[in-house]
Amino acid sequence: MMKEPYIAAIGNACYDEYYSADSWVENGEKLLIRPMEKQAGGMIPNAASVMAAYGVHTYLINYMNDGAGNQELKRDLAAAGLDVTHIITDNRLPDAKCIIVLTPAERTVLVLDFPHPPRVLPPKTQEILRNAAYVYTTMVEMRRFENDLHQADDWRIHGAKLVFDVEASSFESPNDPLFARADVLCFNKGGFEKYVGKRDAEACIQNLLNRGCIVSVTLGADGCQCWDARSHVRLPGWRVNAIDTTGAGDTFNASLVCGLLQGKTLKAAAQFANAAAARATTVLGPRGGAVSMDTVEAFINHCQKGMEQHGCL
Numbered sequence: 001m002m003k004e005p006y007i008a009a010i011g012n013a014c015y016d017e018y019y020s021a022d023s024w025v026e027n028g029e030k031l032l033i034r035p036m037e038k039q040a041g042g043m044i045p046n047a048a049s050v051m052a053a054y055g056v057h058t059y060l061i062n063y064m065n066d067g068a069g070n071q072e073l074k075r076d077l078a079a080a081g082l083d084v085t086h087i088i089t090d091n092r093l094p095d096a097k098c099i100i101v102l103t104p105a106e107r108t109v110l111v112l113d114f115p116h117p118p119r120v121l122p123p124k125t126q127e128i129l130r131n132a133a134y135v136y137t138t139m140v141e142m143r144r145f146e147n148d149l150h151q152a153d154d155w156r157i158h159g160a161k162l163v164f165d166v167e168a169s170s171f172e173s174p175n176d177p178l179f180a181r182a183d184v185l186c187f188n189k190g191g192f193e194k195y196v197g198k199r200d201a202e203a204c205i206q207n208l209l210n211r212g213c214i215v216s217v218t219l220g221a222d223g224c225q226c227w228d229a230r231s232h233v234r235l236p237g238w239r240v241n242a243i244d245t246t247g248a249g250d251t252f253n254a255s256l257v258c259g260l261l262q263g264k265t266l267k268a269a270a271q272f273a274n275a276a277a278a279r280a281t282t283v284l285g286p287r288g289g290a291v292s293m294d295t296v297e298a299f300i301n302h303c304q305k306g307m308e309q310h311g312c313l
Contacts, residue, residue, distance in 0.1 A: 005133035005261060006057040008160075010141050011044020013062050013073055013087075014096035014112075016246070016286050021103050033101055040076040041098060041286035043165065044137060046247045049290040050254035050276075051136075052081030056261065059083045059128055063090045063119060070095065080290060086125045092117055100246055100286075107246055118146045130158035134257055137163070138170045139178050152181040165253055166191040174204075184214045184260070186253040192217045214266065218252050218277070220245070226256070226270040233270045238278035238303060244288065245281050251289025252277035255296075275300045 018036035025031045044060075051058040060082045064070045066089045078084050099110040121129070129135055135155055142148045142164075156162055161183035164170075168190040171178075174197065179185070185208065187195065196204050208215050209229055216226040223237040255276040259269025272293075279299045280289030 004057060006059065007048070007051050007134045007136055007257065007261070008059045008061055008086075008129050008132040009044050009048035009051070010061045010129075010135065010137035011042060011048075012096045012141075013040065013042040013045040013060065013064065013077055014098055015039070015069070015073065016041035016098045016100050018284075019099065019101045021101050023103050023105070024101070024108060031101075036102070039285045039287070040073055040080075041247070042096070043247075043250050044141065045077060045080075045082070046286045046289075047136060047165070047250040047254040048082055049077075049080040049287050050251050051258055053290040054255075054258050054293050056258055057083060059086055059132075061125060061129070062087045063093060063116075065089065065091045065093050065095070067095065080287065086122075086128055088122065088125070090117065102244060107244065109246065116144045119144045120146055121151070126154075129155050130160060132160045133261055134161045134163050134184070136165070136253075136257060138165050138167075139176060140170050142178055149177055149181070152178065156181065156183070163253075163257055165250070166195070168194040171195075174199075179208075180211065182208075182213055184257065185216070186249075186256065187215070187217045188249050189217065189219050214260070216253070216256055216270070216273075218249050220248075224252065224270060224274050226266055228266045231266050233267045235270060235274045238275060240278050240282050240303075242281035244284045247286035247288055248277045248280050250286070251280040254289070272296065272300075275303075 016039050019033035020036055021031055021033045048058045048060050060077060074084050074087060094114055097112045101108045142152060145151050152162055162181055163184040164182050166185055166187045174195045205215055205227055209227060214228045216224060218224050221237045223235045226233040252273045255273035256269050259272055276289055276296045279296060
């Protein structure tokens, strides 16, 4: 009997501390912020939670200390449906944390950065990665492994497809050799602009497509664009009453990958992901998108009927 395909997500879990402010500040100014609440987060765990909510077996692979706070966090991740059996204990690491400041216009995320010892994978975890349908992570996370390029090649040789969530802060140069090892690249707008730089955008995309890569670019309220070897999909944003955009990109990426895992066309996967991300912004918290596929379909149906209680016009 063939095993159900699964996804392995590699990334730091942390608590997101929420604050509100009337506006953001210029350099050198003070900012008055008001505490709101603390929620379990982390961009990769957020995306992984969405995958798990869709019914996909999803492993979270992470390195953390075994302090009380992380034990609580681990229980929370398991309650979200994630397989946490390959979270690896490393007591050299401090607790991870994000500070999220919500303003009427947008939200700003401050990520606590600290040195990470080179990561070594236990043999059983290596097998999980080799046999995954998709390995979902960032270039920052990949670089923390010893022999990161060899690791990426090894997983792909064994059949796993490698997905990178790409933001401007996650890479230094468009010549990073990890780009050539990606099967799916999920850019946000800033990440794509940095990747293209002064080059021709269409030529950049075509070069990626020629290597067999699928490319998506999220554009916030303006929707998304996606490409594969056969198609180019351009979708406008859904008009919703957004409360918190934290995790919207994670929801889009997770939904797109799950759609591809299910064998959907790129257009169908992108349409679902675009709606799922919009719906996630109507919920406070980084895991607003971690709901069933039926919930997203209901949102789509209600919005298409113009139901005002769902914030759609």
